[in-house]
Amino acid sequence: MIRQAHKVDRTLKTATVSYKGYSDGTIDFLGNQIELMTGYSQKDFSSRVVKWTDLFYEEDLESTREVFKHALKGDKTYTREYRVRAKSGDLRWMQEWSHIICDDKGDVEYITGILIDITENKKTEAARLKCERRTGKYLTFALAGQEYGISILKVKEIIEIMQPTPVPQVPYYVRGIINLRGRVIPVVDLKAKLGLDTGAFSDRSCIIVVEIEGQHGVLLTGVMVDTVSDVVYLQGTEIEDTPTFLEAFDADYIMGMAKIDKSLKVILDIGKVLEGMDMGADRFAA
Numbered sequence: 090m091i092r093q094a095h096k097v098d099r100t101l102k103t104a105t106v107s108y109k110g111y112s113d114g115t116i117d118f119l120g121n122q123i124e125l126m127t128g129y130s131q132k133d134f135s136s137r138v139v140k141w142t143d144l145f146y147e148e149d150l151e152s153t154r155e156v157f158k159h160a161l162k163g164d165k166t167y168t169r170e171y172r173v174r175a176k177s178g179d180l181r182w183m184q185e186w187s188h189i190i191c192d193d194k195g196d197v198e199y200i201t202g203i204l205i206d207i208t209e210n211k212k213t214e215a216a217r218l219k220c221e222r223r224t225g226k227y228l229t230f231a232l233a234g235q236e237y238g239i240s241i242l243k244v245k246e247i248i249e250i251m252q253p254t255p256v257p258q259v260p261y262y263v264r265g266i267i268n269l270r271g272r273v274i275p276v277v278d279l280k281a282k283l284g285l286d287t288g289a290f291s292d293r294s295c296i297i298v299v300e301i302e303g304q305h306g307v308l309l310t311g312v313m314v315d316t317v318s319d320v321v322y323l324q325g326t327e328i329e330d331t332p333t334f335l336e337a338f339d340a341d342y343i344m345g346m347a348k349i350d351k352s353l354k355v356i357l358d359i360g361k362v363l364e365g366m367d368m369g370a371d372r373f374a375a
Contacts, residue, residue, distance in 0.1 A: 104206040110187075112197050114142035126183075126206045128176025146172035146180055157189075161197075165189040170207065182211040220325030223344065229318040229354055230297065233285040236318060236354040238347065243299045243359050245309060247317055250294040267311060269298065275366065276311040282362060290315065301360045310363055323347055328356055 106122040121131040133139045145153065149171035160167035166188050172180045187202030227238035253265030253276040262281035266273050276296060280287045296311040328345040342361035347354045 105203055107203050108141075108201070110141060110200040110202075112199075114140040116141040123204075126175075126181060126204070127173060141173075144173040144175075146174060148172075160187075160189055165191065181206060182208045223325035223328045223356075224323065226320055226322050227347075227356065228297065228320055229349075230314040231316045231318060232280050232283065232314055233288065235285075236349075236352055237314075238321070238323075238354045238356045239297075239299065239359045241320060243301070245298045245300050248296050248298065248311075250290055250292070250296060250313065253311075264313065267296075269309070269311075272309065274298065274309045274311055276313060277363065277366070279312040279314055279362075282312075288315075299359050299363070301363050301366065303366065308366060310366055312359070312363075321349060323349075323356075 104122075104126065106126065107119040108116050108123075109119070110116040115137055116134050118131045118134055123134065124130045127144065129139050129144075134141065153169055153171045156167050156169040168184065168186050170182065170184050172182055175181050184205040184207045185202060186205075187200050189200050190198045192198050226241040228241050228244050229236055229238040231237070248269070251267060253267050255265040256263065256275075259265075259275075262278050264276045264278050266275055278287060290313060293316045294313065295317055296313055297317070298309055298311050301308055301310060327349075328347045330345050331340065331343045332346075342358050342364075344356040344358045347356055
């Protein structure tokens, strides 16, 4: 196992380190590459100032334990991926290739193996998946003079503007309910929901009926917009990430920004915009 670790280390000099670990969570690293990976030195671990298990990201603890338990029942080898918190506070992704060594009674003596820092690979994969998720057709529409877009996969249909029937004790942005071919659905004033100048709707305004996932299943909701513009196909690379300054304003419902025909369109995650709508679904159906 150690010979294999040295072989890998020649190709990934700062990303791979061999180790010998013990059941109490302490660990000895062979070489100081671990400092490049985590900010903690080889001495920090060998002197027991730091335990490897103390660095595990809490959300990954259960899955790592399950992999270990499964290996104990099998051939005593395993591979697992998890995150650790570096000295800087950053999370680093580790891939662990390990062999459990047991004594004659079957008790764990130690674990030997290698750790590979795969953080950059994870970032690249996450970027690729985000790009794939963003690629597709978007329905664009106008609200208070600004162009927006939502995934066409969330759109069920577009109907002409109508006056919803008011419902008491609902949020200010819920205009009421409408009967859509025998099905009662809530209608949201999207301008009000986004904190925009509400203004009056015109005869060009319409209601986009969208399908969102809620705590109680799928919910149809109508959103009132000023005008529907077009359906456009966008590559994920054409949608830029939300500007970082918006993170301070709890704007996670904005997927990104797309430049189309010299205009900037705000791409919305309509599910997040309407998050929590199904909490009062029984009231709308009353």
